[in-house]
Amino acid sequence: MDETFYDILAARYDTLQSDMDCGRWADYIEGLIKRFCRTSSSQKKIVDLGCGTGSVDIPLALKGFDVTGIDNAQVMLEVAASKENSEKVCFVMGDITDLEMDYDADCFVSLLDTLDHIMDPNDLLKIFRNVSDHLLSGGVFIFDVITLKHLEETFGDNVFYQDYEDFLLLWVNNYDSGENINTAELTFFESDGSGRYIRYDGNLVERYYPKDFFIEAGRQAGLTHLATLGELSDEAPDEGEERIFMVFIKE
Numbered sequence: 001m002d003e004t005f006y007d008i009l010a011a012r013y014d015t016l017q018s019d020m021d022c023g024r025w026a027d028y029i030e031g032l033i034k035r036f037c038r039t040s041s042s043q044k045k046i047v048d049l050g051c052g053t054g055s056v057d058i059p060l061a062l063k064g065f066d067v068t069g070i071d072n073a074q075v076m077l078e079v080a081a082s083k084e085n086s087e088k089v090c091f092v093m094g095d096i097t098d099l100e101m102d103y104d105a106d107c108f109v110s111l112l113d114t115l116d117h118i119m120d121p122n123d124l125l126k127i128f129r130n131v132s133d134h135l136l137s138g139g140v141f142i143f144d145v146i147t148l149k150h151l152e153e154t155f156g157d158n159v160f161y162q163d164y165e166d167f168l169l170l171w172v173n174n175y176d177s178g179e180n181i182n183t184a185e186l187t188f189f190e191s192d193g194s195g196r197y198i199r200y201d202g203n204l205v206e207r208y209y210p211k212d213f214f215i216e217a218g219r220q221a222g223l224t225h226l227a228t229l230g231e232l233s234d235e236a237p238d239e240g241e242e243r244i245f246m247v248f249i250k251e
Helices: 005-011 022-036 057-062 074-081 121-133 148-155 211-221
Strands: 045-049 066-071 089-093 105-110 135-146 159-163 167-176 181-191 197-207 224-230 243-249
Touching: 005 074, 005 181, 005 197, 022 057, 022 105, 022 135, 022 243, 045 057, 057 066, 057 089, 066 074, 074 089, 121 135, 121 211, 148 167, 148 181, 211 224, 211 243
Parallel strands: 045 066, 045 105, 066 089, 105 135
Antiparallel strands: 135 243, 159 167, 167 181, 181 197, 224 243
């Protein structure tokens, strides 16, 4: 298999997310499920759409949830499968915009900006419909998305530089406010062990969707909006939030 830029990114994804407290994220998702989910299952089934390297899925499984992680990136899933306790999660390769499942779940989650990388609004509507079709009555859909402040101010047209232990990252950012699309031009420099460096280039693209878009998508799919919360918070977002969480239920 030829190595793509996304494979390069996937293999270094956990390093790029090294400041993330995965246990805290799992605790937060567990708290939202306890607060909002109304299914009667003794062991709740969670499906993670765009699970990446499983950094939140494994801690959730260790809490006793029945967790399935779905991603369309083989290298992401290979990294996930190499982790301690990965056998406690069912990792599946698949397209989250074309979900195929033979059972219903208590909870769907989609974390770490996954939905922001869906460029076509119609694909997001498909995700909502598929989630609704495979949610138990009383089940919840929990996800996070980036805020306009995050794209316009934090990212904007800025340049970022980070020297990690194993590689160097240069990030040139461009935000198109007319289309609400953010393009990050990423360049990795990695030593080949002989004093030379290998260069990898590629783009990551995200799109900002306002809160009302998701509320309407949920309505069309038969899901009821329960809450919009600040990042890892039980309260409504404030003006400075970089990320928000949204919770929907299937009545």
